[in-house]
Amino acid sequence: MRYLPHTPEDIRAMLQVVGAADLDALFASIPDDCRRKEALNLPEPLTEWELNGHMDNLAAGMGASPGTKVFMGAGSYHHHIPEVTRQLLLRGEYFTAYTPYQPEISQGTLQTIYEYQSLVCRLLGMDVANASMYDGASGLAEALLMTIRVSRRKTVAVSRAVHPLYRRVVETYFAPTGFEVVELPVGQDGRTDLSGLKDLGELAGVALQSPNFFGCIEDMAAAGKMIHADPKTLFVAAFSEPLAFGMLKSPGECGADIACGEGQSLGIPQSFGGPGLGMFASRQSYVRSMPGRLIGKTVDRDGKTGFVLTLATREQHIRREKATSNICSNQGLCATASTMYMAALGGTGIRQLARLNRDRAEYLKASLAKAGFSSPFSAPTFNEFVVRFPDKFEETWKALLEKKMVAGLHLEPYYPELSDCWLMCVTETIDRDDMDTLVKEVTR
Amino acid sequence: MRYLPHTPEDIRAMLQVVGAADLDALFASIPDDCRRKEALNLPEPLTEWELNGHMDNLAAGMGASPGTKVFMGAGSYHHHIPEVTRQLLLRGEYFTAYTPYQPEISQGTLQTIYEYQSLVCRLLGMDVANASMYDGASGLAEALLMTIRVSRRKTVAVSRAVHPLYRRVVETYFAPTGFEVVELPVGQDGRTDLSGLKDLGELAGVALQSPNFFGCIEDMAAAGKMIHADPKTLFVAAFSEPLAFGMLKSPGECGADIACGEGQSLGIPQSFGGPGLGMFASRQSYVRSMPGRLIGKTVDRDGKTGFVLTLATREQHIRREKATSNICSNQGLCATASTMYMAALGGTGIRQLARLNRDRAEYLKASLAKAGFSSPFSAPTFNEFVVRFPDKFEETWKALLEKKMVAGLHLEPYYPELSDCWLMCVTETIDRDDMDTLVKEVTR
Amino acid sequence: FNEPLLWEKGSPGRTGISLPRRDVDEAPLDKALTGDGPDFPDLSELDVVRHFTKLSQWNFGVDSGMYPLGSCTMKYNPKTNERQASLPGFAGAHPLLPERLSQGLLALMHDLAAYLGEITGLPAVTLQPSAGSQGELTGMLIFSAYHKHTGKPRSKVLIPDTAHGTNPASAALCGFKPVAVKSGPDGILVPEAVAALMDDDTAGIMITNPNTLGLFESNIRQVADIVHGKGGLVYGDGANMNAIMGVVNVGDLGVDVLHLNLHKTFSTPHGGGGPGAGPVCVTPALAPFLPVPRVVKDGEVFRLDENYPLSVGKLHAFYGNVGILIRAYSYILSLGKCLKQVSQYAVLNANYIKQRLKGDYHLPFDRPCMHECVFTDKFQQEHHVATLDIAKRLMDHGFHPPTIYFPLVVSGAIMIEPTESESKETLDQFIDAMQQIAREAKACPDCLHESPQFPKVRRLDETLAARSPCLKG
Amino acid sequence: FNEPLLWEKGSPGRTGISLPRRDVDEAPLDKALTGDGPDFPDLSELDVVRHFTKLSQWNFGVDSGMYPLGSCTMKYNPKTNERQASLPGFAGAHPLLPERLSQGLLALMHDLAAYLGEITGLPAVTLQPSAGSQGELTGMLIFSAYHKHTGKPRSKVLIPDTAHGTNPASAALCGFKPVAVKSGPDGILVPEAVAALMDDDTAGIMITNPNTLGLFESNIRQVADIVHGKGGLVYGDGANMNAIMGVVNVGDLGVDVLHLNLHKTFSTPHGGGGPGAGPVCVTPALAPFLPVPRVVKDGEVFRLDENYPLSVGKLHAFYGNVGILIRAYSYILSLGKCLKQVSQYAVLNANYIKQRLKGDYHLPFDRPCMHECVFTDKFQQEHHVATLDIAKRLMDHGFHPPTIYFPLVVSGAIMIEPTESESKETLDQFIDAMQQIAREAKACPDCLHESPQFPKVRRLDETLAARSPCLKG
Structure with missing residues (x-):
């Protein structure tokens, strides 16, 4: 087997040094009653070529972009990924390195992640960003737990317009803790209704998502002011589509204390939902309460600039159970x-790309409206929006699958009150012709 | 455009330094009557994504392996290529470097090509190999010109069983030179008939291919002896399938003075015939008459081992018109x-792989023979062989295309005397099931 | 050469990306909502290529040389796995595609779960956790849910001092109070110590086996009996599974819940810190508590099932790090039954190093080890040479250092895990380097204090970094 | 660190490849024909990965930094081109596939030829030559065939001293005697010099334009008239086409035959020496002499046509380096009309360097240059610092050296071709480095003699290599 270098001669020589009669003897310290009796019941090893054929077959059984036109976002976005990224990522030096525990021979990872932290701060308008979390959902859970650590309060509020699957992960994380999560309702316009906020008592944090799950752009600046009416409450700005910050006010500009969300849009393949990128940033004053790794700039013995993992005292291998997180x-x-x-x-590119996403989505929204399918919500949107379709639309939707089109996400399972509504998404990968085709198909 | 870094501001600043009013003024040294009047009539630039779509469409219009089962070799072989090779070749340091003129910062290319030369010598049983030629065909032409330089004679003989397209390239190279190429006939067994050799006068070189175009393994050791009956005649051993030397006697063992051929089989995609790899090796005594680049081992100022381009005095930038070649x-x-x-x-792998190629080809040969389709030739073969099919086979062959099978190469255009014959090829990429299917199809 | 930071490069208006053509009108948006966009540098494509090519060259990976980082299982990351994960059908798949259009990946996830069940002997498997630590969290959530369901919420969890560092934090996240269990004089757990601490307010125990000393917890069955006897559960940290595939059926040991690190045992790339994947395998009895959705097979069709009312819920917005699962699946299919050889050779390599170096370095527990061995700097301390110096000097020999100062139970620990990927020649070269360093420690301690000499930077001031944090530019 | 040679590694019986399963019996073969197989080392896949990863790190490429190698046009090699060339439909295509199954690549080759015809103004194009030098050979074959066809075989070819180095060898291969033409005092060809040599036994002239001094041959039309007047042909070496795309229509200049280097102007990778591709573009009158087969379009169908009785024949067993053609085609489609900007910026960059460095280095021909500029070491010779020292010192600054000691007409030439890929910042850094070296030449000549200091090896003994050749191990 090409991954296993030992020849019979190597094994013989090494066993002799070790003083073991055979390979089985190496496991002498395992008591008999702990030994596995039966052999592994696994398939015969495949050759590289058999594996290629097998995987090609499995992949062919998927309705993936770009072959299928997917008008669906909902936390996973089909954006173009430059070939440059793909090829650079394959460089073994990046790819096969571990966490940069030994900074002298890890400056590649370290400088790159330092740059990542810096660009995330610039994108989100925040003071400090960590080296990333697992995904947007667990990042939000960690953010809410962080508001509890910072404020020493026990209740957080989360908008119902936050991604429903993120909210379920938050529930999971909170279930054994005894802390409480309350839900903020959605108003008629598709934005979070914060009017009841003051009745909720002492909140550790309030989380809104913008653009929210319905694609609506929340008035985050106004929300920030309302939330900070209680100065001890932290404003958590979540997101699932960071590209929006190419044209929207950043969370930092709107007064967010913590900004967190999913970064998959930024050059990462969808891969059936993961791996993605949990982006996580906060104000400077909260840095020591922040979960996750941090890279900092320093100097070496000769005064030369270099980068290291830092503020590890927050972390689990040092603080153990007192750590900010187990990550x-x-x-x-x-x-x-x-x-x-x-x-x-670049800065110029992200402005243009964000604009194009919005403008194309607006084109589809307008075209559908003209065809009689309007949105239940009036708030402005970025590259996603909700449409109300007539009763029998489910049939049309299924028929469109046969034509390799996924005409949005049915909201019923997530919001029973919106059972006739569908969440549509248009990125730069969907062009005008694609949209015209869709409109023609749904109106026929 | 993402390949062009200049911003308007950069251009302005640079023009000012240069003292040119605008970009056009840079071309002031070109007389007016030499200037192009009309703009380039080329398509609008495609975006990266449009290009991907366009190229995917073109590629989809090809009947390529592995989607199509191609029972055809004839100088281009479908062998498995490990993913490792593909990914390592994408490393920019290899890929974007030029000829290693500056050895201090080119040791990667230089050591690799030194290793290439060494492995080629080992594979072919020769003393010295160059850094490669364009392809097998032009390599053969260069080899024959080399026999003329070495022997100072004017005629070479080439077997009719040498790849017909290689022979056409030889013709092209020889056409303006005044030197002569004579053809050696093929015997009943599919091997070169050397019985008339002694009547051909003073030959500079004699070229045989083994396995030859019909897949037949020539008796190269015997041929070498007959050719060397005239001690001034050079024996040129050509090949199009070097994998065969995993099990056959090497050209060197058979007395070849020059061994040359196509190395595409050794890890290079077929790519519609190119780029391939002209492998070229000779005896030590002829090294200074050899065309092409050579890498040699040496030491640096501190005595450390390093590699350099060497024996450049044979080359065109120094010897100009007296060079061994213009390559x-x-x-x-x-x-x-x-x-x-x-x-x-590895050595173990090439032995096993060569065996598997032969054994699978023998299986198909035997299965076809059992089905009534026999070979006109009796000589042993490696992974290709000739089969005689009945009159109407052309129809069957076309019908099989629809089933994504290319059932060999019709020999008629190359050898009118074999108009009912087809050259079949089986490599390790064709398995027993594929062969059984083919036999079933051609017999139905 | 230094490579400037990204924002020290570029020129406004330059572009490194290909923007699609604009084919629709601009739609106005309320000025109150819009911002200026981020202050990113504008680079060309070549700027980007050169920047990251250069940065990568300052990194050491498994592709660069032996990387015996104990407890991290730095084995070869096969190149073919990258091909598979990047197939457009996989990489371009939206997670909420209708099941009809997702059969390929659902089948893959279904079968991968079955293989992991077979390898561990714990047949009910979730693939959702994004990394080992989230796997641990999942395990603790199951502990919590199980005890709540059986009506007796419990408040403590036992954690031996030889367990992985994340264990206490994971337990704490679920509201458990971690209680330390001291290991015995042989470096392994003593049943009596567990019995003394186990009570009916203790949810269970978290055991890393083989433990972080590289030793097999040979009393594990007795320990499990004690814990089970008090109604507790046994959590196994499977980070060290690379030592025992095909040799031990973890289910037989009395373990109820086990997480795996696919980026350790199953060869997925570490990528400078992630992404990982941390599947959790449990006994059939605990299956109802696993996260949802789960992949189920109905006849020939695969679908996602949410209908598990006792489930701990969701750990990931979708199904976890599927791209990583694809790589692990490719690895398992490439090796099949040979996974047992993987463990045999990993253990052989560790024992070979242990045996050859034990004259030169102090071996705190001289007994057969599993896939890693732990030395200390005790012999070198005499010459004022510490573990850190030895580690840094290894860089000058072209090796990545082992894990150092871990596990905490051993002072000045040097924890070496060669993995099965390393050939005997490479091990011999590593041993030579270690022996040379041992000699140098006597002859020239300062040479070690001044190391490393060859990497891009020398020892970095970590105190400065922590005291005046500079976390962005 | 040194990396051992391949055969110094490995262990017999180890394997680095995945062999298909044996599903047929062994077939015996006459022992007299069989051998032992080659003495190759047996390595694991990881051995292979590490070996070539390490070797690659000792190489400098365009991805590593500025590579101003004059006459080689070391521009950025776009990554997307690699994607395209590796599409399975292309990479897996057999060259003798029936036309019905080859339409994609035939269409591509057809259109690429048309684009190159448009760019050069010479509309009849063959894509077959494998590199520039084979393109030159093709051109000379066409010269030879043309004169033979018109009944007057000729024996000589004029070659200016500013032409590319391969020209004389290419002419000689076709039996022509090269006759040198001295360039004039401005570094360009003087019509009178050509008129004096051109006679009716001279097949024509080979002109590199822009020439190797980076200057446009502004008398080319007069020269062409003289040559044509005597029944000769004009060959243009298009290696420097990167300077004049969209600016000059080569066909208008009186050039009859021109080769292009796709790995120069059209961004295909140089790969440490190849593969290249050297298409040849000719006037309609010379089209019948082009190599066969040619791609023709019948209605909507593309096919290969062999039926050109005057053709010089075949230069390649199949159709040339198609994999390279795919990349060049991708490049042309990505830029389209912007190819003119490519040339404008390439010329701007060269003039900028020329202007900024001309105080520090001697400029033998101080006139506007095209895409490259040629300096000499005249100023530095006073301090016993030569071109070679300057080149080697540039390595210590992170740059690849320019082409040196070429063209031969300039003593101690330093030939700098930045290409359009380099940004102003990078050019400024390069200029800074060159200026620093100029200062150093005065202050510390020995620092230059002892350079380079930073690469893996220092200056190598080339004499030893040539005197006692060691060409294999």
Whole structure:
């Protein structure tokens, strides 16, 4: 087997040094009653070529972009990924390195992640960003737990317009803790209704998502003011589509204390939902309460600039049960990919790309409205929006699958009150012709 | 455009330094009557994504392996290529470097090609190999010109069983030179008939291919003896399938003075016929008459081992019209690929792989014979062989295309005397099931 | 050469990306909502290529050389796995595609779970956790849910001092109070110590086996009996599974819940810190508590099932790090039954190093080890040379250092895990380097204090970094 | 660190490849024909990965930094081109596939030829030559065939001293005697010099334009008239086409035959020496002499046509380096009309360097240059510092050296071609480095003699290599 270098001669020589009669003898310290009796019941090893054929078959059984036109976002976005990113990521030096415990021979990872942290701060308008979390959902859970650590309060409020699957992960994280999560309702316009906030008592944190799950852009600046009416309450700004900050006010500009969300949009393949990138940033004053790894700049013995893992005293291998989180890795390669992507995009590029996403989505929204399918919500949207379709639309939707189109996400399972509504998404990968085709199909 | 870094501001600043009013003024030294009047009539630039779509469409219009089962070799072989080779070749340091003129910062290319030369010598049983030629065909032409330089004679003889397309390239190279190429006939058994050799006068060189175009393994040792009956005649051993030397006697063992051929089989994609790899090796005594680049081992100022381009005095930039050849590059990246491939294959691997190629081809040969389709030739073969099919086979062959099978190469255009014959090829990529299917189809 | 930071490069208006053509009108948006966009540098494509090519060259990976980082299982990351994960059908798949259009990956996830069940002997498997630590969290959530369901919430969890560092934090996240269990003089757990601490307010125990000393917890069955006897559960940290595939059926040991690190045992790339994947395998009795959705097979069709009312819920917005699962699946299919050889050779390699180096370095527990061995700097301390110096000097020999100062129970620990990927020649070169360093420690301690000499930077001031944090530019 | 040679590694019986399963019996073969197989080392997949990863790290490429190698046009090699060339439909295509199954690549080759015809103004194009030098050979074969066809075989070819180095060898291969033409005092060809040599036994002239001094041959039309007047042909070496795309229509200049280097102007990777591709573009009158087969379009169908009785024949067994053609085609489609900007910026960059460095280095021809500029070491010779020292010192600054000691007409030439890929910042860094070296030449000549200091090896003994050749191990 090409991954296993030992020849029979090597094994013989090494066993002799070790003083073991055979390979089985190496396991002498395992009591008999702990030994496995039966052989592993696994398939015969496949050759590299058999594996290729097998995987090609499995992949062919997927309705993936770009072959299928997917008008669906909901936390996973099909954006173009430059070939440059793909090829650079394959460089073994990045790819096969571990967490940079030994900084002298890890400056590649370290400088890259330092750049990642910096670009994330710039994108989100925040003071400090960590080296990344698992995904947007667990990042939000960690953010809410962080508001509890910072404020020493016990209740958090989360908008019902936050991604429903993120809210379920928050529930999971909170279930054994005894802390409480209350839900903030959605108003008629599709934005979070904060009018009841003052009745909720002492809140550790309030989380809104913008653009929210319905694609609506929340009035985050106004929300920030309302939330900070209680100065001890932390404002958590969540997101699932960071590309929006190419044109929207950043969370920091709106007064967010913590900004967190999913960074998959920034150069990471959808891969059936993961791996993604949990982006996580906060104000400077909260840095020591922040979960996750941090890279800092320093100097070596000769005064030369270099980068290291830092503020590890917050972490579990030192603080053990008092740690800010149990997370001990990040999504290193995904953070690297997003750094490459943000570097290629640049400030000018992200402005243009964000605009194009919005403008194309507005085109579809307007075209559908003209065809008689309007949105239940009036708030402005970015690259996703909700449409109300007539009763029998489910049939049309299924018929469109046969034509390799996924015409949005049915909201019923997530919001029973919106059972006739569908969440549509248009990114730069969907062009005008695609949208015209869709409109023609749904109106026929 | 993402390949062009200049911003308007950069251009302005640089023009000012240069003292040119605008970009056009840079071309002031070009007389007006030499200036192009009309703009380039080329398509609008495609975005990266449009290009992907366009190229995917073109590629989809090809009947390529592995989607199509191609029972055809004839100088281009479908062998498995490990993913390792593909990914390592994408490393920019290999890929974007030029000819290693500056050895201090080119040791990667230089050591790799030194290893290539060494492995080629081992494979072919020769003393010295160059850094590669363009392809097997032009390599053969260069080899025959070399026999003329070495022997100072004017006529070469080439077997009719040498790849017909290689022979056409030889013709092209020889056409303006005044030197003569005579053809050696093929015997009943499918091997070159050397019985008339002694009547051909003073030959500079004699070229045989083994396995030859019909897949037949020539008796190269015997041929070598007959050719060397005239001690001044050079024996040129050509090949199009070097994998055969995993089990056959090497050209060197058979007395070849020059061994040359196509190395595409060794880890290089078929790519519609190119780029391939012209492998070229000779006896030590002829090294200074050899065309092409050579890498040699030496030491640096501190006595440390290093590698350099060497014996450049044979080359055109120094010897100009007296050079051994006008070739001034090699197929560097293909030679690198083959080095990686030979390294991964190893001695044990190449023996096993060569065996498997032969054994599978023999299985098909035997199955076809059992079904009534026999070979016109009796000589042993490696992974290709000739079959005689009945009159109407052309229809069957076309019908099989619809079933994504290319059932061999019709020999008629190349050998009118074999108009009912087809050249079949079986490599390790064709398994027993594929062969059984083919036999079933051709007999139905 | 230094490579400037990204924002020290570029020129406004330059572009490194190909933007699609604009084919629709601009839609106005309320100025109150819009911002200026981020202050990113504008680079060309070549700027980007050169920047990251250069940065990567300052990194050491498994592709660069031996990387014997104990407890991290730095084995070869096969290149073919990258091909598979990047197939457009997988990489371009939206997680909420209708099941009809997701059969390929659902089948893959279903079968991968079955293989992991077979390898561990714990047949009910979730693939959702994003990393080992989230796997641990999942395990603790199951502990919590199980005890709540059986009507007796419990408040403590036992954690031996030889367990992985994340264990206490994971337990704490679920509201458990970690209680330390001291290991015995042989470096392994003593049943009596567990019995003394186990009570009916203790949810269970978290055991790393083989433990972080590289030793097999040979009393594990007795320990499990004690814990089970008090109604507790046994959590196994499977980070060290690379030592025992095909040799031990973890289910037989009395373990109820086990997480795996796919980026350790199953060869997925570490990527400078992640992404990982931390599947959790449990006994059939605990299956109802696993996260949802679960992949189930109905006849020939695979679908996602949410209908498990006792489930701990969701750990990931979708199904976890599927891209990583694809790689692990490829690895398992490539090796099949040979996974047992993987463990045999990993253990052989560790014992070979242990045997060859034990004259030069102090071996605190001289007994057959599993896939890693732990030395200390005791012999070198005499010459004022510490573990850190030895580690840094290894860089000058072209090796990545082992894990150092861990496990905490051993002072000045040097924890070496070669993995099965390393050949005997490479091990011999590593041993030579270690022996040379041992000699140098006597002859020239300062040479070690001044190491490393060859990497891009020398020892870095970590105190400065922590005291005046500079976390962005 | 040194990396051992391949055969110094490995262990017999180890394997680095995945062999298909044996599903047929062994077939015996006459012992007289069989051998032992080659003495290759047996390595694991990881051995292979590490070996070539390490070797690659000792190489400098365009991805590593500025590579201003004059006359080689070391521009950025776009990554997307690699994606395209490796599409399975292309990479897995057999060259003798029936036309019905080859339409994609035939269409691509057809259109690429048309684009190159448009760019050069010479509309009849063959894509077959494998590199520039084979393109030159093709051109000379066409010269030879043309004169033979018109009944007057000729024996000589004029070659200016500013032409590319391969020109004389290419002419000689076709039996022509090269006759040198001295360039004038401005570094360009003087019509009178050509008129004096051109006679009716001279097949024509080979002109590199822009020439190797980076200057446009502004008398080319007069020269062409003289040559044509005597029945000769004009060959253009298009290696420097990167300077004049969209600016000059080569066909208008009187050039009859021109080769292009796709690995120069059209961004295909150099790969450490190849593969290249050297298409040849000719006037309609010379089209019948082009190599066969040619791709033709019948209605909507593309096919290969062999039926050109005057053709010089075949230069390649199949159709040339198609994999390279795919990349060049991708590049042309990505830039389209912007190819003119490519040339403008390439020329701007060269003039900028020329202007900024001309105080520090001697400029033998101080006139506007095209895409490259040629300096000499004249100023530095006073301090016993030569071109070679300057080149080697540039390595210590992180740059690849320019082409040196070429063209031969300039003593101690330093030939700098930045290409359009380099940004102003990078050019400024390069200029800074060159200026620093100029200062150092005065202050510390020995620092330059002892350079380079930073690469893996220092200056190598080339004499030893040539005197006692060691060409294999």
